[in-house]
Amino acid sequence: xxxxxxxxxxxxxxxxxxxxxxxxxxxxxxxxxxxxxxxxxxxxxxxxxxxxxxxxxxxxxxxxxxxxxxxxxxxxxxxxxxxxxxxxxxxxxxxxxxxxxxxxxxxxxxxxxxxxxxxxxxxxxxxxxxxxxxxxxxxxxxxxxxxxxxxxxxxxxxxxxxxxxxxxxxxxxxxxxxxxxxxxxxxxxxxxxxxxxxxxxxxxxxxxxxxxxxxxxxxxxxxxxxxxxxxxxxxxxxxxxxxxxxxxxxxxxxxxxxxxxxxxxxxxxxxxxxxxxxxxxxxxxxxxxxxxxxxxxxxxxxxxxxxxxxxxxxxxxxxxxxxxxxxxxxxxxxxxxxxxxxxxxxxxxxxxxxxxxxxxxxxxxxxxxxxxxxxxxxxxxxxxxxxxxxxxxxxxxxxxxxxxxxxxxxxxxxxxxxxxxxxxxxxxxxxxxxxxxxxxxxxxxxxxxxxxxxxxxxxxxxxxxxxxxxxxxxx
Numbered sequence: 103x104x105x106x107x108x109x110x111x112x113x114x115x116x117x118x119x120x121x122x123x124x125x126x127x128x129x130x131x132x133x134x135x136x137x138x139x140x141x142x143x144x145x146x147x148x149x150x151x152x153x154x155x156x157x158x159x160x161x162x163x164x165x166x167x168x169x170x171x172x173x174x175x176x177x178x179x180x181x182x183x184x185x186x187x188x189x190x191x192x193x194x195x196x197x198x199x200x201x202x203x204x205x206x207x208x209x210x211x212x213x214x215x216x217x218x219x220x221x222x223x224x225x226x227x228x229x230x231x232x233x234x235x236x237x238x239x240x241x242x243x244x245x246x247x248x249x250x251x252x253x254x255x256x257x258x259x260x261x262x263x264x265x266x267x268x269x270x271x272x273x274x275x276x277x278x279x280x281x282x283x284x285x286x287x288x289x290x291x292x293x294x295x296x297x298x299x300x301x302x303x304x305x306x307x308x309x310x311x312x313x314x315x316x317x318x319x320x321x322x323x324x325x326x327x328x329x330x331x332x333x334x335x336x337x338x339x340x341x342x343x344x345x346x347x348x349x350x351x352x353x354x355x356x357x358x359x360x361x362x363x364x365x366x367x368x369x370x371x372x373x374x375x376x377x378x379x380x381x382x383x384x385x386x387x388x389x390x391x392x393x394x395x396x397x398x399x400x401x402x403x404x405x406x407x408x409x410x411x412x413x414x415x416x417x418x419x420x421x422x423x424x425x426x427x428x429x430x431x432x433x434x435x436x437x438x439x440x441x442x443x444x445x446x447x448x449x450x451x452x453x454x455x456x457x458x459x460x461x462x463x464x465x466x467x468x469x470x471x472x473x474x475x476x477x478x479x480x481x482x483x484x485x486x487x488x489x490x491x492x493x494x495x496x497x498x499x500x501x502x503x504x505x506x507x508x509x510x511x512x513x514x515x516x517x518x519x520x521x522x523x524x525x526x527x528x529x530x531x532x533x534x535x536x537x538x539x540x541x542x543x544x545x546x547x548x549x550x551x552x553x554x555x556x557x558x559x560x561x562x563x564x565x566x567x568x569x570x571x572x573x574x575x576x577x
Contacts, residue, residue, distance in 0.1 A: 123213030127201045130217040134197040134224050138189075141476050142234025145185025147458040147465060151236045155179065155463055166346055168238050168278040169338035170331075175236070184465045185236045185458075192244040195271070196233060199248030200224055203553070206254045207515065208560035219556050227487040228548040231454040231480050232541075238278045239542040242285075243549045245275035246524075250289060254517050256296050269293055269323065277331040280346060281535055283324070285528035285546050290327070291320030292520045345413045348406060351420040353391045353537045356382050356404075357434035358423045366423045370412050371404050388437040389451060391537040441539035442532060444489030451539035453488035454480065490529065490544035493551035497526045500554045514561040518554065525550025 147155070154167045158176035163169035178187025200223055204216045211219075223229060232240055252268030255261060272289055276282050295316045352367065359366045360382055369376055384401050385393045394404050407413060424431045444450045456477050458467035501522040504511045512519060529547040536543065 123205070123216070126213045126217055127205055127220070130220050131197045131201045134200075134221065135190075135193045137225075138193045138197070138230070138234050139186075141230075141473060142189060143186070144465070144467070145189035146235040146455045146467070147185055147461070148235065148237065148455045149459055150238075151185065151455075152459060152461040152463065152465075154236070155185065155461075155465070159463070163338045164342070164344050165335055165339050166344045168241075168280075169335050170274075170277045171238055171241055173338055188236045188241075189234055192236075192240055193233065195248045196244035197224060199244070199251040199271075200553075202251035203247070203254060203557075204560070206251070206258050207518075207557050208564045209258075210564050211560055215560070219560060223549075223552045223556050226552045227480055227483060228493070228541075229552055231488075232545055235455040235542075237455075237542060239545045242275045242279040242282050243546050245271045245278070246282075246285060246289070246546060247549065247553075249275065250517065250521060253289065253293055253296065254515060256293075257515060257517065260300060262300075265293055265296055269327070273327045273330065276327055277334060281528075281531060283328065284531040285524045286327075287320075287324060288520045288524045288527065290324045291316060292517055294320035294323055295516075342408075344406070344408055345410075348413055348416060349391050349537055350535055351416050352394060352404060352406075353438075354431060354434060355416075355420055355423055356386050356394060357388070358427045358430045360386060361430035361433070362423075362427050366419060367404070368412060368415050368419055370407065370409070371416070372402075375402070377402055377404070388434065389441045389539045435533055435536075438536045438539070439533050442536050442543055443491040443494065443529075444539075444541070445491050450485050450488045450541065453484045453541045455542075456481075488541045490541060490547060493544065493548045494526065494529045496551040496555065497522050497529070497547065500551070500558065501526060503558075511558065511561060514564075518557060518561070521550050522554050525554075 150167065154172045155175060157163050157167065157169075157172045158179055161176065163172050174191075175188050178191065181187060182190075197220075201220050204219045204223075208216070224233075233244075234240075249268045249271035252264045252271060256264035256268060269290065272286050272293075276286050298312070298316050298319060352371065355367050360379055363379055365377060365379060365382065367377075381402055385403055387393060395406060396403065407416075440446055441451060457469065458465055501519065504519045504522065525547045528550075529544055532543060541548075
């Protein structure tokens with residue numbers, strides 16, 4: 103009989119064990135993690151990483167870097183001093199999420215094929231080379247990978263718990279990267295689709311009213327996540343802010359000033375005396391924003407501000423400059439994006455971090471022979487694998503292909519299309535906010551592209567594989 107009158111058609115259940123191949127997939131996760139730790143030990147650190155660890159140890163946080171990640175790093179640092187704790191944490195959630203994804207996306211594949219698929223994505227140069235650096239970018243992609251896999255589990259197993267933990271993982275991604283909202287939005291909407299289908303038993307989700315309902319739920323959930331992220335940031339920074347957005351505004355204004363032939367920046371951003379257009383030309387480059395503010399006294403440079411009144415004035419000046427000189431603004435934005443995408447000829451820009459920069463925190467890096475060989479190999483292929491335009495093109499082509507072949511591809515999971523849209527939107531949004539050409543800015547773009555290509559190979563090859571195995575069994 104029924105238990106306590108509960109319907110036999112209950113929609114939400116706790117997920118059951120996946121398959122007998124779980125052991126081998128867990129072993130693959132362990133191999134991936136151990137190899138990551140072995141190659142990157144104790145965890146690579148750039149100047150940004152050093153700044154975050156310094157804040158973690160001081161217990162004083164700013165919003166120039168994600169305070170939640172710095173706070174979490176502080177907890178790990180007290181147990182395992184240095185970057186090793188964060189390296190373990192991000193490696194665990196990345197490799198676990200990747201393995202869970204491959205187990206679910208094409209369940210009829212043999213375990214060997216799915217294990218190889220995990221390694222194909224995780225060890226792909228553009229994915230692996232950045233995985234072991236303690237960056238907010240690495241934190242974001244690890245969380246997005248786990249969150250996406252949990253949503254796939256929720257879709258396949260009707261698990262409310264998986265939806266909740268998937269959204270929690272996506273919230274971490276949202277909290278550790280200022281612009282992660284663009285990548286997280288499609289995934290949150292998809293989580294809302296899962297909730298909507300299960301709650302209302304909708305079989306015609308893509309009718310107009312269903313789309314509107316899913317969109318409304320998704321935006322509401324995203325708004326709650328943003329509020330929670332802001333509340334945590336406010337608590338950790340004690341309500342103080344360094345206004346990170348100002349670096350985008352200043353970079354744009356310097357470029358427009360140079361093209362218009364007239365300095366447009368507020369005088370308070372100058373040091374002892376205002377900078378002329380030739381002065382700005384000496385410190386401006388579309389490749390990065392750092393030379394505008396540092397790092398020597400050979401030329402006059404600009405100053406950042408924490409004055410809310412000045413930031414408000416800066417925003418007003420920026421708006422007037424963009425409206426008055428739209429061509430100069432668009433040309434500057436196009437140049438920055440072109441450098442970031444690696445469209446220009448010659449060397450790629452900062453493909454990955456190698457080692458640990460000098461610091462006063464007592465964290466050192468002694469390169470082993472194996473690490474020397476690995477990164478020597480990566481360096482030789484840098485101009486092939488670390489051009490972001492390649493992954494943007496792959497994503498655009500895959501999204502178009504999935505829409506064209508929707509009967510075959512989207513039947514496996516509409517989350518495949520969602521991942522493609524997420525990576526594509528994340529890359530395109532940099533047109534408006536990019537201030538540097540570092541490849542790591544497009545890390546999620548590269549990871550989502552690699553994930554989609556391998557996943558589509560599995561999905562499209564699954565039916566042929568089953569037919570082949572059945573034919574052999576019959577023979």
